[in-house]
Amino acid sequence: MAEHRFEDFNGLVIFRRNYKEKDMLVKILTDRFGKKMFYLRGANSPRFRMAAAILPFTKAEYGGDIRDDGLSFLNNVKSASQFQAISNDLFLNAYATYILNLIDVAFPDSQPLGFWYGRIEQALTLIDEGFDAAMITHIIEIQLLQVFGVQPHLESCVVCGRTDLAFDYSESYGGLLCQRHWHLDPNRLHANSRAIYYLRLFSVIDLFKIQSVTVKPETEAALKAIVDQIYQNSVGLVLKSKQFIDKMFTFDSAMPKLKKVAPEIDRSSKDD
The missing domain is CATH 2.40.50.140 (Nucleic acid-binding proteins)
Structure with a gap:
């Protein structure tokens, strides 16, 4: 019983x-x-x-x-x-739904979530308060990679450990390659440098300490492309709620605007 x-x-x-x-x-x-x-x-x-x-x-x-x-x-x-x-806005609704769907897939039923419960509640609170839903969602996506068993090395170059050179993301090497080692992976993502910056930042940012930063639409699109590729190739996950967001993003990308999110980690960061 x-x-x-x-x-x-x-x-x-x-x-x-x-x-x-x-x-x-x-x-x-x-x-x-x-x-x-x-x-x-x-x-x-x-x-x-x-x-x-x-x-x-x-x-x-x-x-x-x-x-x-x-x-x-x-x-x-x-x-x-x-x-x-969130309840009254179709776009916010979509991002919040996707976040909850991700958690539903990432954790088995009845398994205590530890700090993840507070993290998800805070993410929804920030979206509800007007923080950019796409950027908050990327933070959750990136930090959930570890739960999905994907642990990309984002602290430094996976080959030499340097942190002072330009980076690109290599799926083959499972993390970042510095400029000196780009030749090791011709199929690296050739990613936007600002998108790589936010990929690294969002992997460690504390959602409870977010303030403000501006991210240009082209940087957001580049970051989205990186995260999408990691989820498709390394996690193997494409949810229906994500497909809906992709359609919205295509629609919304024709409307230039600045995105707002707030990392306390880098108070001076602006996507210049």
Whole structure:
């Protein structure tokens, strides 16, 4: 018989779907128990008492019956709030959905996430507060590579360890090659130097210390190309939510604008 216990926990709604006629399954990213699927009887009824707490892009303090195996159950909600900007904007919605989808794929159900719960909550908070959704998403993508078993060497040249020369990314070498060793990989990405800078920066940046920096559209496009290639070739992952973002990006790239994100690590950084 599966073990179960009544617990209070914080959570972020990942997704929900109808189940039978009036019931619903809601997947929640919890701060203590990893991802759990909850069965809510009568959730499709007009007067369901926890309706606001199971909306997409909601964070709440829940109380429930946590099962080690199978479905868990929600019993009560002590507080709930929704990421309003994300909920009301198609573009922000898409990026937030992709972040949650990435976490859903990266971690097995019921595996505690440790610091990743707070990191994801902070990422959604920043997007909701107006930070550039694409750049926040790239930070999550880059830092999640380790969880996916891909650990690109981004601190220095993988061959000689130098940090003072121009870099490019080599998939064959699993990280950065300095200018002296570019000849070792003719198929290196030939990437934009500013994009490489942000790839390195975003691998270590603290989402809780973000302030402001400007990134030109061409740099964002170059960084996106690097991250996309790593995910396609090294992780082997292309989610439907990512495909939607790619379509949006193609659409949006025709509209020049400056992107805003904030790394405290480099207060003076500007994409000049």
